[in-house]
Amino acid sequence: MRQSRSQRALGRLLPTLVLIASAIFFAFPLLAMARFAFQNLQVIDLGWNNLFEKWSFSSVTASFSDDFFAEALTLSLKLAVGTALFTLGLLVPTAVWVHLRLPKARVFVEFLTILPYVIPAIALVAGIVVVKPHARWFLNSDYSLIPFYVVLALPFTYRSIDTGLRAIDLKVLVEASRSLGSTWIATLFRVVIPNLRAAIISSTFLTVAVVLGEYTISDVLLKRTFPSFMAQYRQSDPRGGYALAILALLGTTLLFVAIGILSKSRSTRPQQVSRSQENEILV
């Protein structure tokens, strides 16, 4: 190697500096929000000298007793459950069908699932406002948000189910089940779904995270979901609003950590599959 010693030292120092700078950039906003939310002091007084004074959860407990809190949270949770069920009912059969019967269509379907990036939430909700006069019976209900939330979560959920299917030998499993005399329905519920458990759980968590964080559509359509409540509550009580945001953040982080653990527990098998895919491409 021709690199001089100082060059090599720089090569080692630079990544470390990048990592430290990133750690600061990503930690500070959260720490600042935590102080705003949980320190019972005037914002203007917050400083070094009172860093450890008057921490309390009073702001959160106060927000819990707001009349609309329970209502908004219940609505969002119901929407999350509905969206998760709808997603699985639609995507699991579709993805299984594509893998078994239409491998040619895989790229095409994958392309369709990134369409929500092309038509982002704000454009989608513009379309909903146009359609609304023609479908009031449907769109007036709060639950009409469910199919649109399925759309918003589609890029994440489809990919997670698709990865799950790639990791198992679906064709062999289904043929074995069918040749032992099982019906298609029984094959789906007793063979395919148990093998996809991890993918199904992680796509459900992704859906829940998307629904509990979705603000665009519910804000424009004036639906009282949890994020809308949070935004409104901050207007009257900033500390409470920040505290709710921290709780929401903790909730979603836990969901994502769970997804990480789930996908790691399977990580030995997908690697084998990707190896075999490599061979296919080489052939």
Place this chain on the structure above:
Amino acid sequence: MAIVNIPPLGEEGAVAQATAPSHFWRTPIDNIRNKKSLAWFGLVPFFLFLILFLLIPAISVFAQALHDEDGSFGFSAMREAISGQNLDAFIFSLKFSAGAAFVGVVFGGFLAYAAATAKRPRWLRNIVSSFSGVAANMGGLPLAFAFLSLLGRQGLGTKILNAFGWDLYAGDFKLGEVSGLITVYSYFNIPLMVLVTLPAIDGLKTSWREACANLGGSAWTYWRRVGLPILAPSLLGGFLLLFANSFSAYATARQLTDNSKIVPLRISFFLGGDISIGEDAVGYSLAAWMIILMGISMAAYWLLRRRAERWSNS
């Protein structure tokens, strides 16, 4: 296909039987199932769902956008959506989205490289990639609130910088202006970039670097001639993804500012406001232009990603 149904005769028939041995044993239902054209029917529910809840809304946006004031077909609203104040909004949005994407690509790329090449500690890479998974999805209200408490006028970060003699608000800094939006959006753009580029960086083989060194190339030559050209599709694709992501973000921007120079906020202003009939077509035209812009960036992203996969697969 009709030929198959004619019963084959004589020796030619025997050959036909031999080349299609299974045909004889199959039930009619199996035959139907095996026809590829019919296999597409299995996707009908999925297609119907997309048509109803994604394509019809999108098409109706265009239908409304292509209305003139008298209700006939025309491009006047589409033209108005890219002139005057609306044009300013598009330019402003393009500026901060491109800026946010650029910052995200540079810092995200470096961070991904630092995480991928760091040998110790071993958990570092896992932490970076898991955290990126969380932070890349952390748009919306909590992010806006976090930055308001850090860099708002009374923010703790603002105070710290003040103590070091840097008055953040002395210039034209505001969370709702270009510099502020770039800072805030970097919080999800950088991790997203890490997620997108980590596989590409893993695809860089040490043997390539060794080959370059053996031929007398320096580290600079390696990056100039080998590393960056291979990473280029991933980096460019990442840029487009981050650009689209920043341009269409609504929730975060909404909490930071009332600035109607941000296109998504402007659309919602037209959607919710009391505006005269005919004016609303401009709102839909803004949305239509946005869909066109996103369509172009995502199509390019899609092509670049396919190009980038060539190296990670070989």
